[in-house]
Amino acid sequence: MSGLILKLGPKERVLINGAVIENGDRRSRLSIVTPDANILRLRDAIHPEEANTPVRRVCYAAQLVLTGDSAPADTCHQLMRRIEELSQILTDPDSRRLLSQATQAVLDENYYQCLKSLRALLPREDRLLNARLT
Numbered sequence: 001m002s003g004l005i006l007k008l009g010p011k012e013r014v015l016i017n018g019a020v021i022e023n024g025d026r027r028s029r030l031s032i033v034t035p036d037a038n039i040l041r042l043r044d045a046i047h048p049e050e051a052n053t054p055v056r057r058v059c060y061a062a063q064l065v066l067t068g069d070s071a072p073a074d075t076c077h078q079l080m081r082r083i084e085e086l087s088q089i090l091t092d093p094d095s096r097r098l099l100s101q102a103t104q105a106v107l108d109e110n111y112y113q114c115l116k117s118l119r120a121l122l123p124r125e126d127r128l129l130n131a132r133l134t
Contacts, residue, residue: 004032
């Protein structure tokens, strides 16, 4: 049986289809077999005040779909536009690959994969912004 395997630390919280689930006192593994489940580790969540850079804003928009706070139909066009804007700035091959993956994930309505691809751009964005400030 394939699917997503979540490895949770003690007291770690995860959001699954809008429900917050907290792990017990020991490490555990959960096997998510429902293919379209919306899942977000709360330790990975971007809080609204942290959505203060271009990549973080796009990640936050994808996250809102996963949390059920935004309808996919309402967010799809916005995500596609923002990903396209990022592709105008992040032109290296690795960034292009990640942005292409994020675009395909939106088209496939796989917002978890979209968020995962976009989050991989965060360290690069941080380096670029820090280099600009120094």
